[in-house]
Amino acid sequence: MEYENLIERLLADVPQIRPHYEEEIEWLEEDLPHVIFGMVVTPFIIKSIETQKEISNLYSFLEEMAVADDKVHEVLVVSVLESLITDRDIIDTAKSHMGKLTKTLCETTETAYGY
Numbered sequence: 221m222e223y224e225n226l227i228e229r230l231l232a233d234v235p236q237i238r239p240h241y242e243e244e245i246e247w248l249e250e251d252l253p254h255v256i257f258g259m260v261v262t263p264f265i266i267k268s269i270e271t272q273k274e275i276s277n278l279y280s281f282l283e284e285m286a287v288a289d290d291k292v293h294e295v296l297v298v299s300v301l302e303s304l305i306t307d308r309d310i311i312d313t314a315k316s317h318m319g320k321l322t323k324t325l326c327e328t329t330e331t332a333y334g335y
Contacts (some may be wrong), residue, residue, distance in 0.1 A: 221284050221297070223291035226253045229319070230261070234278045240264055253292075257299035266301070269310045282321030301329045308335075 221229055231238050240260050245251055248259075261278070268275045285296040303328065304314055315323050 221249050221288040221292055221303060223253060223295070226285075226292055226295065227251050227256055228280065230256070233281045234275070236260065237264055237274070237278070250280065253295045254299045257295050258303060262300050262303045265304065265314060266307060266310055269285055271312045279319060279322070282322045286319070286321040286325055290319045297325060302333070305330050305333060 227241075231241060231246065237260065240263075241251075241256065244256070244260050248255065265275070265278065267273075268278075282296060285292050303323075305311055311326075311330075315326055318326060
């Protein structure tokens with residue numbers, strides 16, 4: 221997994237996110253990974269938790285991001301985990317679905333932000 225193909229991989233590995241992506245991309249000028257993960261992926265995770273929708277393929281994708289190159293890793297931490305930890309009502313549920321490394325990164329991020 222590389223930064224340059226991150227969006228393509230997301231759409232291939234997590235096809236149920238495509239309608240949300242297409243809705244946002246209509247008005248965005250570029251589909252930069254940080255923007256897409258912040259505006260599409262993180263809200264998708266939150267909504268899935270609130271509606272108890274199963275998205276294990278997305279959590280597997282996040283785990284792959286956790287072991288990818290530095291730029292991909294940064295997208296995971298900055299655009300997904302930093303946003304999720306601020307929603308204290310859902311973070312424990314999100315962590316219960318995360319892979320081992322993603323969960324560790326999340327907990328490290330929580331500690332860094334004083335949670």
